[in-house]
Structure formats: C-alpha cells, structure tokens
Amino acid sequence: MHLYRTHNCGEISAKDENSQVRISGWVHRKRDHGSLVFVDLRDHFGLTQCVIDTSDSAFSIVESLRNESVVTITGIVKKRSAETINKNLSTGEIEVAIAEIIVQSAADTLPLQVNSDEDAGEETRLRYRYLDLRRSRPHQNIILRGQIIQSIRNRMIAQGFTEFQTPILTASSPEGARDFLVPARLHPGKFYALPQAPQQFKQLVMMSGFDKYFQIAPCFRDEDSRADRSPGEFYQLDLEMSFVDQADVFAAVQPVIKGVFEEFSDKKIDPDFVHISYADSLLKYGNDKPDLRIPIEIADVTDIFRGSDFSIFAQNIEKGAVVRAIPGPKCGSRAIADRMNGWAQSEGAPGLGYIIFAESEARGPVAKALGQEKANQIKQKLNLEDGDAVFFACAVEAEAVSLAGRARVRIGTEQNLIDENIFKFCWIVDFPMFEKDEQTGKIEFSHNPFSMPQGGMQALETQDPLAINAWQYDLVCNGIELSSGAIRNHLPEVMYRAFDIAGYGPEIVDEKFPAMINAFKFGAPPHGGIAPGIDRMVMLIADEPNIREIILFPMNGKAEDLMMSAPSSVEDKQLTELHIRKAIIQSKTQQS
Numbered sequence: 001m002h003l004y005r006t007h008n009c010g011e012i013s014a015k016d017e018n019s020q021v022r023i024s025g026w027v028h029r030k031r032d033h034g035s036l037v038f039v040d041l042r043d044h045f046g047l048t049q050c051v052i053d054t055s056d057s058a059f060s061i062v063e064s065l066r067n068e069s070v071v072t073i074t075g076i077v078k079k080r081s082a083e084t085i086n087k088n089l090s091t092g093e094i095e096v097a098i099a100e101i102i103v104q105s106a107a108d109t110l111p112l113q114v115n116s117d118e119d120a121g122e123e124t125r126l127r128y129r130y131l132d133l134r135r136s137r138p139h140q141n142i143i144l145r146g147q148i149i150q151s152i153r154n155r156m157i158a159q160g161f162t163e164f165q166t167p168i169l170t171a172s173s174p175e176g177a178r179d180f181l182v183p184a185r186l187h188p189g190k191f192y193a194l195p196q197a198p199q200q201f202k203q204l205v206m207m208s209g210f211d212k213y214f215q216i217a218p219c220f221r222d223e224d225s226r227a228d229r230s231p232g233e234f235y236q237l238d239l240e241m242s243f244v245d246q247a248d249v250f251a252a253v254q255p256v257i258k259g260v261f262e263e264f265s266d267k268k269i270d271p272d273f274v275h276i277s278y279a280d281s282l283l284k285y286g287n288d289k290p291d292l293r294i295p296i297e298i299a300d301v302t303d304i305f306r307g308s309d310f311s312i313f314a315q316n317i318e319k320g321a322v323v324r325a326i327p328g329p330k331c332g333s334r335a336i337a338d339r340m341n342g343w344a345q346s347e348g349a350p351g352l353g354y355i356i357f358a359e360s361e362a363r364g365p366v367a368k369a370l371g372q373e374k375a376n377q378i379k380q381k382l383n384l385e386d387g388d389a390v391f392f393a394c395a396v397e398a399e400a401v402s403l404a405g406r407a408r409v410r411i412g413t414e415q416n417l418i419d420e421n422i423f424k425f426c427w428i429v430d431f432p433m434f435e436k437d438e439q440t441g442k443i444e445f446s447h448n449p450f451s452m453p454q455g456g457m458q459a460l461e462t463q464d465p466l467a468i469n470a471w472q473y474d475l476v477c478n479g480i481e482l483s484s485g486a487i488r489n490h491l492p493e494v495m496y497r498a499f500d501i502a503g504y505g506p507e508i509v510d511e512k513f514p515a516m517i518n519a520f521k522f523g524a525p526p527h528g529g530i531a532p533g534i535d536r537m538v539m540l541i542a543d544e545p546n547i548r549e550i551i552l553f554p555m556n557g558k559a560e561d562l563m564m565s566a567p568s569s570v571e572d573k574q575l576t577e578l579h580i581r582k583a584i585i586q587s588k589t590q591q592s
Contacts, residue, residue: 004072010046014093016077021096023048024072024104026134027065029115037062039098040115041073044139048091050075052098061101068107068114068134074100122548127562129553141550145538148260149216152237152534155256161212161239166201168194168218173512178222180232188579194220197531199450200516202240203488206527207519214239216534222559228480228536230547231559236483240529246471246487249528250427257475257482257532261423265541268422273475277430286324286405288431291479292424294412298404301325301392304377310369313353313394322397324404327382328389328411332356336414337364340391343410349403353392357384366392398438409479423477423540430454431472434465434501445502447472450516451486453498460497475532477540485530492520 004024012021025043039050039062050073052062065071075096086092111127112120114134119125125132132138153163172179172193179193195201197219205213217238225231237256241249254273261269274292281288284297302322305313313323328336337354344352355375356363362375378390391411393403412418433453435446443465451470453459459468471487489495495517499509509517538550548554555561575582 001074008045009041009043009048010090012048012077012091012094012096014079016094017079019077020074020099021077022072022074023050023096025070026114027067027069027071027107029067030062030065038095039065039073041071042134046090049080049086049089049095050098051078051095052101056098058098058101061103062098065103066107066109068110068131069103070105070107072102072104073098122556123562126548126554126556129563133552138549141538141542141544142552144264144542145534145550145552148264148538148541149534151260151263152256153216155259156214156237156239159212159252159256161214162210163215164205164210164213165215166195166198166205166217170195170201173200180220180222183578183580185578196221197236198238199448200513202238202529203450203527204515204519206240206242207522207524211242212239213241213529217531225555225557225559228539228547230535230551231555231557235534236531237534238529238531240527242525242527244487244526244528246429246473246528249485249487249530250473253475253483253485253530253532257425257537260537261541265423270422270424273425273427275427275429278428278432278469279430281428282401286326286401286403286408288428288474289476289479289481290426290428291409291412291418292426293418293420293422293478294408295417296327296329296408296412298327298408299325299382301378301381304374304381305370305394308370308374310353310366313392316394320396321394322400324393324400325378325382326352326391326393326404326407326411327384328354328391328415329384329417330387330415331389331391331411332358332387333389337389337391339414340407340410344393344403344407347403347406349393349395349399352403352407353394354389355379355392356389357386359386425475425477428474428476429472430469431474432466433468433470433472433498436466443502445498446470448484448486449499449502450488450495452489452494457491457494457497460494460501465501471528473530475530480536480540481533482536482540483530483532485528487526487528490520490524490526492517495520 001022006022009023009025023041025041028040028042028047031038035054037052037054041048041050052059073096075098077094078097080093080095110131112124112131114131133142169182169192172181172191177196179196182192182194184190184192198217202213215238217236218233219236220233223231241252258269278288281290283300286298300322302317305323306317308314317323337356340354341351353366354364355367355378357379362372362379367375382390384390391407393400393407395403431447433446433451434443437444447470451472454469454471455463473485474481475483489498496506496509535547535550539547542550544550553563
C-alpha cells in the first residue's frame with residue numbers, strides 16, 4: 001500500500017465498499033456525536049467523511065487534532081445509511097471507518113476559518129493567503145484560471161499560432177504607465193525595466209519572419225490598484241499576426257474569447273460582437289467601454305436647449321457647453337429624480353436637470369421653462385413614455401460625457417435593468433490617433449504610438465491631427481475593457497512623422513525605439529495584434545467583483561505583498577554592489 005494514499009478524497013465511492021483504503025489530507029471539520037466522532041478529510045480533489053468509535057485505540061489522536069492538521073487515515077470503506085447520504089458530495093454515499101491515523105503535520109490555532117465562508121478581512125486573507133486558498137471558492141477560482149489558460153493555449157495553437165517567450169529584462173520606454181526599474185550591476189548608473197507589455201518584442205517577432213505569435217505574457221506596470229486592475233503585474237494573451245487587417249485580427253480572437261466564455265460559464269453569450277466607433281460610444285454610452293446590458297442610449301439635445309427659456313442651460317451652451325440627455329425608464333417620480341440629483345452632487349457635479357413624463361404631460365422645473373413642445377421633442381427623440389423621466393448633464397463636452405455615462409450606469413443598476421445572466425461583447429473602433437492636452441495645448445498620442453493612422457502618410461501630411469483616426473480597437477465585455485490592440489505602423493517614414501506631430505523629433509525616435517525603427521528599414525510586413533487580459537477574463541467568468549479573488553498570490557491595494565513582506569529593505573552591501581546610494585528625502589514639513 002502506498003505510503004500516503006491509495007485514493008484521493010474525491011474519488012471513493014460505493015463500489016469500494018468493504019475495501020481498505022488510505023487517504024491523506026487536511027482535517028476540514030470534526031463532529032462529536034457522543035460515541036462516534038466524524039472527521040471530514042479534505043484534499044485538492046474533494047472531501048471524504050471518516051468515522052471513529054470513542055473506544056478505538058486511535059481515538060485519542062483524533063480527539064487532539066485541530067482543524068487543518070495534515071493526517072493520513074487508513075480504514076475500511078462503509079456504505080452510509082440511506083438517511084445519512086450526502087448528495088452534495090461525490091463521496092456522499094460512503095464513509096471510511098478509521099483503523100489507523102498518522103499525523104503528518106499538526107496545525108496551530110488558525111488566524112482564519114478555512115471550513116466556512118466567513119470573511120476574515122482582506123489583510124488577514126492576503127497575509128495568510130496559503131490558508132485562504134484552501135477555502136473552496138478561492139481554491140476553485142485558481143483551478144478555473146489554470147483551466148482557462150490551458151483552453152486559450154489550445155485554441156491558439158489550433159489556429160496556427162506559435163508560442164514564444166519574450167524578455168523580462170528590457171529597456172525603459174514611454175508607454176503610458178510607470179516602469180518598474182531594475183538596476184544593472186554590471187553597468188553602473190543604468191537600469192533595466194520590466195516590460196509594461198511585450199509590444200515592441202512581438203512586433204519584432206513579425207519582422208523576424210514569423211507569421212503568428214502568442215504567449216500568456218506577464219506585464220508589469222507601476223500603477224494604482226483598482227477593482228479590475230492588479231497593482232504591479234498582470235497577465236495577458238498577447239498575440240500578433242503578419243499580413244493582416246483589422247477584420248483578420250477580429251476573426252482570429254473572437255472564436256477564442258467566445259469559446260472560452262462558452263466553455264467555462266453557464267451564462268448566455270450574445271453572439272454579436274457589435275462594432276461601435278469611439279465617437280459613438282462616447283455619445284451614446286458616456287465612455288469607451290459601454291455595458292450593453294443596459295438598454296439605455298444617451299442623446300445630444302444641445303440644439304433643443306440652445307436659445308431656450310431654460311436660461312441656465314442656454315447660457316452655458318453659449319459658453320461652449322453641451323447637453324446630454326439620459327433616459328430614465330420607469331423613473332417618473334419626484335423621489336427618484338431627487339435621488340439622482342443628490343447622487344450627481346455627490347459626484348462633484350452641480351446636479352442633474354430632469355423632466356418627468358406623466359399623463360401626457362412634461363413636469364418639473366426644466367419642463368416648465370423649456371415648454372411642452374420642446375419637452376415633447378425630447379420625449380420623441382428618446383422614445384420615452386408616460387411614467388419615464390429624462391435626466392440632463394450640461395457642461396463642457398468631456399464633463400457632460402463622463403457624468404452622463406455614470407448616470408446611465410446608475411439608472412441601469414438602481415432600476416434593475418441589467419441582465420446579470422448574459423455576456424455582451426463589442427468592439428470599440430476608430431480611436432483618434434492624437435488628442436490635445438487641455439492644459440498645455442500639446443498634441444499627444446491618444447492610445448498607442450505604434451498604430452497605423454487611417455489614411456497612412458497622406459493623412460499625417462494633409463489632415464488636422466485631431467481629425468485622424470487610427471487602426472486601433474478595444475474589446476469590451478459588460479462594461480469592462482478586456483483588450484486593446486491595433487494594426488501597427490510598419491513604415492519608418494510614418495513613424496517619424498507621427499512622432500513629430502506629437503512633439504518628438506527623429507533623434508528621440510532613434511534613441512527610445514532603436515530596434516523598432518531600424519527593423520522597419522529592413523523590410524517589415526504589415527502586421528497587427530491584440531492582448532486580451534487573462535485576469536479580467538477569469539474575473540468575469542468566475543463572477544468575482546474584485547480581481548484579487550482570481551490571482552494566486554495578489555498584492556493589496558497599496559501594492560504590498562503582506563505574505564512575503566514585499567517590498568522590503570535590502571542590506572547596504574547589496575546596494576553597494578548595484579552602485580546605489582541611499583538618499584534621505586525630507587518632506588517640506590520636516591524641512592521647516
């Protein structure tokens with residue numbers, strides 16, 4: 001007989017009745033029933049009920065066991081009586097009568113309960129993550145993550161993609177977020193950077209003559225934590241293809257994403273990956289990652305309020321403001337209107353104007369000043385009915401877009417308009433190549449500096465930079481951005497010109513992106529790709545609101561690993577080897 005087990009704790013069944021088995025695992029729970037003590041033994045595979053009589057010689061060992069002690073039990077499989085069968089367990093028809101028990105490792109008093117769903121708080125859970133992961137839901141989340149990654153890998157290989165591994169130590173490049181820097185011991189004063197993404201490497205793979213690349217890539221960005229973003233590091237399905245246009249990339253990635261969601265989720269999958277332009281997304285949904293489960297579309301009603309008797313809006317419009325109307329299905333009550341107005345004020349806005357439609361009449365201060373005719377124009381434009389309401393955001397365009405988008409989500413949530421049992425995907429396309437910094441007036445890249453502008457060199461030479469769109473696209477699911485990608489620029493003259501428009505001369509391009517610009521000069525194929533986020537996909541499929549729930553050993557919101565005590569101080573000797581000297585930086589308060 002094997003030293004530790006003949007079976008795992010999830011596979012013993014009625015067919016094993018009267019056979020001797022040996023199982024090992026953790027003591028999940030003990031239950032004292034007078035003359036009998038039951039021990040639920042748990043391992044990675046499941047749970048088996050074991051039983052011992054108080055008169056048995058091994059009883060004293062069982063009695064002294066704490067939960068989560070690791071033991072090996074040898075015994076005879078017995079069928080349970082009909083009334084004691086547990087249909088929720090794969091092993092629920094049997095129990096093991098304990099003949100021998102060996103304690104492999106005794107557990108100390110537990111800082112959190114493994115055998116319950118009681119939340120011990122994030123700090124305790126992360127500090128003792130190895131205990132937290134023994135709990136059913138976190139354990140299953142990590143198993144699910146592994147299964148999803150394996151499925152993705154199989155699907156990519158089936159499409160003819162080849163898996164590569166790109167470098168982790170690389171050069172720092174200006175890609176939006178802050179780099180994690182690694183001092184180079186052999187090169188005093190110089191640093192490697194951990195890659196924010198394998199962007200340049202995967203393009204260089206295409207220029208190396210390979211056709212379809214992918215990897216499950218670790219990415220590192222020194223940015224703040226959010227519910228759908230892990231601080232420090234994350235993983236993405238990184239892929240790139242040669243001789244493709246935008247439609248080819250969509251055709252390659254959609255079956256992978258759709259197939260994985262169908263394989264691992266019981267929710268419905270909307271088969272239509274609709275295409276929405278960036279401009280339309282901002283107008284209709286108030287952001288570039290719309291939740292299409294909410295059956296509400298925002299509309300621009302600036303012209304209806306222009307020159308109207310509702311002077312607050314009319315005057316703001318003359319100063320450059322716009323008015324966005326957010327439909328409120330079944331929101332036609334003063335209580336809801338006041339609640340929405342209070343919410344807007346809590347968001348930092350002056351408030352939300354509103355009109356209530358009831359008994360073929362428009363009601364409220366806005367309707368009174370605007371007049372019934374114009375109020376009815378709004379009602380018809382938004383396809384509203386009696387019992388509905390409409391809310392208004394009036395501000396400069398960027399502020400009105402943002403407030404209207406948040407109000408749309410608020411209404412959808414409060415009115416239970418969101419179908420929680422479906423995944424709705426969409427492609428956001430036609431992103432602007434450039435944008436203007438409102439504070440400095442400087443033209444900057446809006447999305448990805450390596451993208452091909454729509455219209456190519458001619459567009460860069462002849463069009464207003466702010467009117468140029470790029471072959472850039474995002475994949476969005478239920479209001480969460482899953483992925484960004486683009487058809488890449490592959491021409492050196494286009495790269496130089498695009499960076500010139502953004503204020504970077506050719507010497508900057510040559511200095512910051514030497515491999516890329518040089519590779520372009522030796523024959524580069526048209527190519528494009530995308531990088532869906534693994535963490536966010538798993539988060540959606542697992543129906544977890546926080547991304548830390550699907551990461552094996554996550555950091556907290558302050559980018560700290562409480563379990564490993566990272567980041568940590570290092571010895572002066574290590575700093576000396578790296579040619580780094582400590583500097584004590586005093587705050588202004590200390591200096592004064």
